[in-house]
Amino acid sequence: MSALRExxxxxxxxxxxxxxxxxxxxxxxxxLTAGALPRTEYTGETDYAVRLAAAAAERGNPFExxxxxxxxxxxxxxx
Numbered sequence: 001m002s003a004l005r006e007x008x009x010x011x012x013x014x015x016x017x018x019x020x021x022x023x024x025x026x027x028x029x030x031x032l033t034a035g036a037l038p039r040t041e042y043t044g045e046t047d048y049a050v051r052l053a054a055a056a057a058e059r060g061n062p063f064e065x066x067x068x069x070x071x072x073x074x075x076x077x078x079x
Contacts, residue, residue: 002035003071007052010061020055021048036074 001009008017008028018025031037040046049072053065 002032003068004031004035004037007056007063007068007072008032010056010063011052011059016055017052020051021046031072034074035072037069037072039074041069042073 008014011017011020014025014028014032017028021028027038037048038046041048049065049068052068053063056063
C-alpha cells in the first residue's frame with residue numbers, strides 16, 4: 001500500500017480527504033493514481049500533508065506530515 005493510500009485510509013477515505021483538503025474527490029483520486037501529492041505541496045502553496053496528518057491524529061491514527069511528504073513526492077521525469 002502506498003503511503004498516500006495509507007494516509008487516506010487513516011482518515012476514513014477519499015470523501016473525508018477531499019473535505020479536509022478543500023478539493024474534489026476527483027482530485028484525491030488523481031493523487032492516488034499518480035501515487036503522489038500535487039506539486040503545490042512541495043512549493044509551499046498548499047499544506048495538504050499537514051491537514052491530513054492532523055485529521056488522522058484526531059481519529060487516533062497519527063502519522064507525521066513529513067513522512068507523507070517524503071513518501072509521496074512526485075516522481076522525477078526526464079525533460
